[in-house]
Amino acid sequence: MEEPAHPLAVARKARRLTQDALAAKVRAAARLRGLRSGTDRQRVRKWERGTQPDEDSQFYIADALELPADIVRPDVWPTWLPLTTDGVVPLGPHSTVPALREALRTAMDRRDFLTISGAALAALAADWAAGSTAALAQARDGKPVDDRLITMIEESARQLAGLATEQRQHTAVLLDAHLTTVTELLEHGRPAPTVRLRLHALAASLSQTVAWNRFDLGRHTQASQYWIAGLHSANAMGDHDLGAGLLSDLAYQAAWRHDHTTAASILTHALTRAQHPAARALLHLRLARTLAAQQERRPALRALTAAEKHLSDASTDRPAWCAWMSEADLAVDSGQALLDLGDTGRAHQLIAEGESLLPPARDKTRGVFLTYRAASYLSLNDPEPAAAAAxxxxxxxxxxGAPRCANLVRDLLPRFQPYRHAQGVPELLQLAAA
Structure with missing residues (x-):
């Protein structure tokens, strides 16, 4: 098995530096501090083969690679270095642990400087769509893993994910700890094949849950890395529907950030391998939303029709990650797509219908739906019910504790300005400013 490249070599090559060029930059970084470094090509080569640089040299290396000094942690060299050239760990038979490690490090070091381009995400989706599932990598050594420990983590993760929305804001640290434990077991344990499969399933589901938590907080780079890590685990398991779901989450994030070209590309690739009707319904619905935002009317309407058909075909036995998909989601997102296409009356009707169907337990989704309702009322030039919904x-x-929903309301505030004397609008503006 080919050994993965050392993180220093990866970071160096990402910046198109030779070992000589990196050594020169390290020496220059030392000079800026009024110091000297004897770094040369041979020393860089030793670092890339496992020799640990001293503490000062690690800070020079960060300068040379244009990385922020506050991520340097000399005691854990080389783990503070990025593991990828573009923020995306390539899919492969041994890629799950590196992807999980990259996600955990990104969160720990606040590596928001490592933005992931839409092109890199689309390429990852294409690679997933074209590739075959790799066999689960087996550890050659390490301590055995008791399946009772896995059962405990599974039950705890299930309970945390099943908490009421209002309580989930307090679970981030616990979920992070569970995912760290699972990563350690995958990397250093020697589980039986069935237990290893369960560990990958745990890694995928925990990564997805943590990603949504980070996304709701506006930490987009961290969210992307967790969704990517989950995709690696789903791919290792051979769970194409879950893989498609994780890709659709990345697409949802891209659309949220108004990168609809990337969103459409990712969703198109995800649809090539998704099989379960509920999974395909969700993918088509999200594709419809991003196509409508680009004013591609006919493709958007076709996607809405496909989403409706697949949802009607879906049984109650659905994958856990899309078990929540319902007529309420279909109605509201269809309405939002039609709103983007200018069909205001029908859009308003569907959004209102969908909101009435939403179960009480889905408070975060209700918050998002309420902003859609507010937007639909504003499109009808009806500010009073819009203000009430917002x-x-x-x-x-x-x-x-859902900042993403609050940000949706704030994005609507400029549209309320022409109606600032209408009933409820001054109170809304005052509340938003508080």
């Missing part, structure tokens, strides 16, 4: 959404978002 106010309800903002209060709900603050109660359950």
């Amino acid at each position: 106010t309800e959404s903002l209060i709900l978002a603050r109660r359950i």
Whole structure:
């Protein structure tokens, strides 16, 4: 088995530096501090073969690679270095642990400087769509893993994910700890094949849950890395539907950030391998939303039709990650797509219908739906019910700890300015400013 490249070599090559060029930059970084470094090509080569640089040299290396000094942690060299050239760990038979490690390090070191381009995400989706599932990598050594420990983590993770929305804001540290433990077991344990499969399933589901937590907090780079890590685990398991779901989450994030070209590309690749009707319904619905945002009317309407058909074909036995998909989601997202396409009346009707169907337990989704309702009322030049819906959404978002929903309301505030004397609008503006 070919050994993965050393993180220093990866970072160096990402910046198109030879070993000589990196050595020169290290010496220059030392001179900027009024110091000297004897780094040359031979020393860089030794570092890339496992020799640990001293503490000062590690800070020079960060300068040379244009990395922020506050991520340097000399005691854990080379783990503070990025593991990828573009933020995306390539899929492969031994890629799950590196992808999980990259996600955990990104969160720990706040590596928001490592932005992931839309092109890199689309390429990852294409690689997943074209590739075959790799056999689960087996550890050659390490301590055995008791399946009772895995059962305990599974049950705990299930309970944490099943908490009421308002309580989930308090679970981030626990989920991170579970995922770290699972990563350690995959990397250093020697589990039986069935236990290893369960560990990959845990890694995928925990990564997805943590990613949504980071996304709701606006930490987009961290969210991307966790979704990518989950995709690696799903690919190792051979779970194509879960892999498609994780790709669709990355697409949802891209669309949220108005990168609809990337979102559409990712979703198109995800649809090539998704099989379960509920999974395909969700993918088509998200594709419809991003196509409508680009004013591609006919493809968007075709995607909405496909989403409706697949949802009607879906049984109650659904993958856990899309078990929540319902008529309420279909109605509201269809309405939002139609709103983007200019069909205001029908859009308003569907959004109202969908919101009425939403179960009480889905408070975060209700907050998002309320902002859609507010937007649909504004499109009808009806500011009073729009203000009522936006106010309800903002209060709900603050109660359950959902900054993403609060940001949706804030994005609507400029549209309320022409109606600042209408009933409820001054109160909304005052609440948003508080």
